[in-house]
Structures are given as structure tokens and as C-alpha cells.
Amino acid sequence: MNALNISVSAKLYNKNPEETDLGKRILSKSIELMEEMGYEHLTFKKIGLAIESTEASVYRYFQNKHQLLAYLINWYWGWLEVKMAQEFMMLNSAEDKLKRAIELLVLPMDEDERIPHIDEGTLQHLVVAEYPKIYLTKEVDAENEEGYFLGYKRICDTLGNLALQINPDYKYPHSLFSTVISAAQSQQFFTEHLPRLSDAATGRGAIVEFLTEMTLNSIQKR
Amino acid sequence: MNALNISVSAKLYNKNPEETDLGKRILSKSIELMEEMGYEHLTFKKIGLAIESTEASVYRYFQNKHQLLAYLINWYWGWLEVKMAQEFMMLNSAEDKLKRAIELLVLPMDEDERIPHIDEGTLQHLVVAEYPKIYLTKEVDAENEEGYFLGYKRICDTLGNLALQINPDYKYPHSLFSTVISAAQSQQFFTEHLPRLSDAATGRGAIVEFLTEMTLNSIQKR
DNA sequence: CATAAATGATAGTAATACTATTATATTTGC
DNA sequence: GCAAATATAATAGTATTACTATCATTTATG
Secondary structure, eight states: OOSSOOOOOGGGOSSOGGGSHHHHHHHHHHHHHHHHHOGGGOOHHHHHHHTTSOHHHHHHHOSSHHHHHHHHHHHHHHHHHHHHHHHHTTOOSHHHHHHHHHHHHHSOOOOOTTOTTOOHHHHHHHHHHHGGGGTSSTTHHHHHHTTTTHHHHHHHHHHHHHHHHHOTTOSOHHHHHHHHHHHHHHHHHHHHHOGGGOSOTTOHHHHHHHHHHHHHHHHOOO | OOSSOOOOOGGGOSSOGGGSHHHHHHHHHHHHHHHHHOGGGOOHHHHHHHTTSOHHHHHHHOSSHHHHHHHHHHHHHHHHHHHHHHHHTTOOSHHHHHHHHHHHHHSOOOOOTTOTTOOHHHHHHHHHHHGGGGTSSTTHHHHHHTTTTHHHHHHHHHHHHHHHHHOTTOSOHHHHHHHHHHHHHHHHHHHHHOGGGOSOTTOHHHHHHHHHHHHHHHHOOO
16 A cells, blocks of 8 residues: 555545555546546547556446546645645744645646656646536536535635644635635636636746736635 | 617527517527526427417527527627616716616616517526537637627726726726626626625625625725 | 456447438528 | 429438457466
8 A cells, every 4th residue: 555545535436445455546537638638528438548448447446427527636635634734733823824725726746656656736627617517417416415515615724724724714714725726726727728817827826926916815804 | 661770790699580580489489498497498499389479580680599599699798788888878977877786787677668679688697507518619710719708898898997087097998897707697606596605694785895896896986 | 376356358238419411390581 | 373492301321439248268376
């Protein structure tokens, strides 16, 4: 097993892919293929082919493509939470922690070599392009009860609590951080594909600056 | 023809649905069905059935479901632009206009009886639930060139310019308003389905307040 | 070594996303 | 008011997708 293990709710798979070699190959190739062709064009048949196995084998791990995406995205949030916890240890003010959190959301990720079957950089790019698809469905309420969105909620809570350390009277910590996190994603997407919707022609640094300013100005006491 | 006509780029249909009775029935029923069953579960066959016509007839107006969604969403933004223009005439400060724009984004819409075949309230709810699906695809760059996202871009520009009237030095008008507009959507969705991601248990008024504060604090000179 | 479990190979089904064809209305131009 | 053009209805057909099922084979485990 890995030195580091990100836990993902058992509702997000049929059979735990982290426990077998085939499972890990499914994760690894799914990320690669989904990034390459996009969620809509990916099929379990293509994954089966890519891992030199079969469609049926992929179905043994995940009920369907939607669950696979939800798994990958929850893995990403779980991993980001670990990263944040690590980095926050070295920082002493809530403001510095918030700033660093925004950087982690936006700046490119290095591969964590403790987890060789997941390419975190590619996964981050995939989350940017696919994230809202896991909740923008008619099944959202049922899936919410299954814990499909826990990863995201936990990060929002963590950041919201930091904001309340700065200003205990701030009224919208949940709204603010669900907004900031999804803006972190969508600004990356817009910069790449719809540049008229962002002012970050100069790169991700500008996104970080925009979000940091927006966050701190929102929570400041006045 | 209608007293009021919202123009949507000709790239967003095969045959203009506003020009025929059948076309209008397609629009009307599509909104109703998509709202009811969600984008994923809607098919042209079901639309054909609902309008007491056929699948083939729907294909004569729209190339596919994706184009239909893009049409409806562009229609919505076009209509919102008209609404904003109307309301801005009565307002004299950029700040008041921004505040009113946020209300229009968030508060429930009344049916405009000049356009009987479109139920604006339902359409608004549909945009909240489906909007990101039109750009989160691998075809985004090609469709961007076809003008699939013009409606959204125009609203962002308009609001960005209002912000620059308040503070000509503000550096991120496009990023801010693409963020505010998509937050207006996602906060409505979260309030309904994932309440832990918002602080608007009390209703849409809180969303308006949150977004207004965030906007004005961001653009203020300091 | 025996048994269970995981995987591979293959087949099959219902639904989807179209395309094509032809017949029948309906509109429009003269 | 009629012919020609156009729009729509009715139907059929195809390739792909999203699964489910079955059974043989390999691999792990006690």
C-alpha cells in the first residue's frame, strides 16, 4: 500500500480501486483518457481497451461513468485537504492560510510520487473542466445523501472557519468559499478557453491575486 | 410576430424556431421538459411526442440537444440584457445599476406576456441547473467561434463597464462579473440542493445581499 | 492442493442519437 | 385558383452507448 492514502467514501465505487493493481490502472488511465477526450466522449469500453482489459472489468469497480467521475473528483478534494493541512502547519495567521489555500486551488500541482498511479496535475485540470457535472443532475439530492459531495463541503467549511477567525461576524462564509472555489476553477477554464470572461491573460498569478483580493475584501471588518 | 423579439445568433439553430408555430411549441415544451427531467434525460423523441409531432421535426430546427440548450441559454441572456437596459434607464448611478442587475440575476422572474411561448421563470431555473454544460465540453473552442457564448460575454462586459465607472482602476472587471454571474446561478442551486454550501437558508434575498457586498467591496477604491 | 475470488472473453438487450425516404399537408407565387 | 415549393408527418434503419449476463480461465488464499 501507499505511504499516503486518500480516503474516498465507499459509496463512490463498487469495489475499491485503490486495493488492486487493475483498479489503479483504471484510475490512472481514466484520468488520462478523460482529460484527453472529455467526459462526454469517454466510455467504459475505451477504458477497458486502454488498460488491456474489458468493459466488464471496469463495471466491476464503478457502476457507471458518473460514479467514476465523482470518485476522481472526491479523491482530488481529499488530496487537496491533505495538502492544505500540511501547508497550514507552517503558517501562523488565518490570512496567510487563506492566501496559501487560494494558491493551492489555482497554481499547477506537482506530481506526488508517493501516489504513482494518480497524476495530480492532470487530475486538477480535469476537475477544472468537469467538476460541475457531478452535481448538476436530477440525481443530486439522492447522491448528496450518499456523500458524493463531501470532499467539496469539507474544504468549504475549513476555509469558512479561517474567515471567521479573521472576522467572526462575517455572515456568508459558506457562500463565499463555495464561490471562491468554483471561481478558482472557472477562471482557469475561462483563461484557457473564453478569455473575454477573465482578466488573467498574464497567467494564473493574476487569478490568485483576483481571488485573494476578493476574499479578503469580503471578510474584512469595517 | 411578437412585440418584443430576442435575437439569437443563427448559428444556434438549423431553422429559426421563432418563425413558426411548430418552432415555438418546440421551445415552449423543451423548456418545460428539460426543467422537469433534466438535460441528460431529455431526448428529441420525447420532445417530438410532447409537441404531438416527431423526432425528425425537432431535428429540422436544432442539430442536437446541445445546440437546443445553447439556444435557450442565449435566449435567456439576451432577454436579461433587454430587462437590464429597461431598468437601467430609471437609475442614475452605476452602483444602483449594479445592485439592480444582481437582483435581476437572482430574484424570481415574472412571465413576460409579450412572449407567451417562453416561460421566463422556468427558463431561469433551467439556466441555473444547466448553464455550465454548454461550455464545459471539448467543443468549447469551436463553439466559441460560432458565438455560442456571446450572450454571457455581453452581460459580463456591461456589468464590468459599470464597475469601471465606479473605479476606473479596478483590475479585474471581467473576472469579477463572470464570477458574480456564475455565483448568482450556483448559489441558487446550492440553496436548493446543497445548503451546506451557502448561507442563504432565508432565501434569495440573502444571495442578493452576499453578492452585492462582495461586488461592491471588490471594486471600491481604497 | 482445494476453494474462492478476480478477471477475461463474449454475447446480448434496450435506448439513444441520429439519417434517410416517402407521403401528405400547407403555404406562396403567379 | 392552381402549380410549385416548402414544411411536416410517418416510418424505417444504423451505429453507438450503457449496460447485464454467462461462462471459462487465471490468480490469490487458507
